[in-house]
Amino acid sequence: MPRCRRSLARWIPQMTSVVIVGASGFGRETLDVLEAMIAAxxxxxxxxxxxxxxxxxxxxxxxxxxxxxxGRIDDWIAHADVSVQYLVAIGNPVIRQMLCAKFDLAGFEPFTAIHPTAIIGSRFVTGAGSVVCSGAVISTNVQLGKHVHVNPVATIGHDSILQDYVSINPASVISGEVLVESYTLVGAKSIVLQGLTISEKCTIGAGAVVTKNVPSSKVAVGVPARWS
Known part of the structure; x- marks a missing residue:
């Protein structure tokens, strides 16, 4: 009988425990994603x-x-079991990277969360720690880096690449073959036309329409989007 119990134990799936970092809006939206995954x-x-x-x-x-x-992040890290995985649900890409570095240094692994209602195309690849929210549409051959946030009903077109710590806010449209470099935030309901590059550390304002490549560290706003 003990031998039988050991054999069965190998087939019992291990539950993954996940802690969310951030109690504000996106933190609770990330809770929605996890709860939907559990329900599914x-x-x-x-x-x-x-x-x-x-x-x-x-x-x-x-x-x-x-x-x-x-409680507080540093206090929890000092005493927690490293088997717990983490999700940093902070919209600001730079702050998100700083917090992820704390968990990585302490030996924790990031969790990747994809809402069951998200539509995911073929050949999709994502780095660890990313969050894809409800109603998002991700087309074929899309690559997400580490700790990318794709907010509700955002669309990522075919063959696009979103590098590490990118945030795509609600209802934005990233057209096909777009490169969004690290630490860039794309505001709600903005549109990026096909084949463009948004360089690192940019902010695309809400409702902007990006019609040409954006240099690094720019704030682009308007229709068409402009920056100084």
Missing amino acids: GSDVEIAGVLDDGPSNINLERLADRGISYL
Whole structure:
């Protein structure tokens, strides 16, 4: 009988415990993604949420949905089991990278979360720690780097590449064969036309239409998008 139990144990899937970093809007949207994955049968459990300065209203919102607030990031890292995986749900790409570096240095592994309602094309590749939200559409041969955020109902066209720590905000459209370099944030309902490159550390304003390549560290706004 003990031999039988050991044999069966090898077939029992291991539950992945995930902690979310960030109690604000995107943190709770990331909770939605994880809860939808769990409802769809993923072997995931939510350990709780970390935040160095959560507002009272966000703490109440977590409590209302039965999610534990686990305290400050450094305090938790100092005592937590490294088997828990992490998701940094902070919209600012630079801050996101700084926080990810803390977890990586301490030996934690990032978790990748994709909402079951996202439409994912063939030959899709994503780096660890990325989040793809509900209603997102990702076409064929798309590559996401590490810790990329694709917000609700955003569209990523065929053969596009989003490098590490890119944020694509809600309802944005990245056309085909676009390169979005690291640490760039694309604002809500903006459009990037086909074949363009948005260089690193750019911000594309909400509703902008990008019609030409954008140099690094620019803030591009308007229709068509302009920068100084």
